[in-house]
Amino acid sequence: MSGEDRPFCGHVPTTCAVCGADRYYVMYTIRGKHHRLFRCDGDEQVVKCKRCGLVYLNPIPDPDALLHVWSDHPVTESDISSTLADAALGDVANIRRFKTSGTLLEIGCGYGALLGEAQRAGFDVCGWEVNPRKCEYIKRTHGVENVFWEPPWERGLPDRTFDVIAMLDVIEHIREIHEILREIRRLLKDDGILYLNTPNLDGIRSRIKRRRWPYFIALSHIYFFTCETLDKLLRTEGMTVRKRLIRPSRSFARNLVKSALRTVNIFDELCVVAAKA
């Protein structure tokens, strides 16, 4: 999809997703922002909440128009790489450090690499993906039957259904962030875990690149978390971080010697294991 083929999204103003405040200062203005899947007019601002420190986009691409873009996007072979499979192997290994079996829901399961890998590892898996074409792809390719495109709260899933809920590279896209976290908390068993990752605004690459950090420029991210602001967000919905796994992003990892720097907060990806507080 390129140029004028991409659908158009307008902008709408927003407030801080963590604390609800609307007072902020502008960190960067991103001119002529290029979104891969859609077009937007005008510049975009990366702002920082004066009350809680969350960094977010304001205004944001219209969420209703964006939902249409996500759910209508064709399945393209070029989006499906061996990197996804490698990452899924690593994610399942991480999850198995905390839960070795049980029920697993992935929110925003994309092309289903994690679901397929988790199913092979013995988990009873279930996925939510807003794009019906991807749901069909997952069923066909990974043999995962329980994949649905309507929101979990419309399916009447009972309380405390899941041992594990995974949400990878998703939280930074969703404006209804509190609603999603509330649903996650409702669906998790009392000893269940939330396995979540998002770009790491504390990482060294964001500090070096500043306004040119790829996660500001090329993608439809609306929130940019640090360890501190992600902790604050989870706490507002009765969740607490049990373990932090900061690591290189999938593309960054290929170019770095990983092990020497693993304990320092420099990497591009913030991954946490959270549980009910």
Ligand SMILES: [Zn+2]
């Ligand atoms: Zn705030």
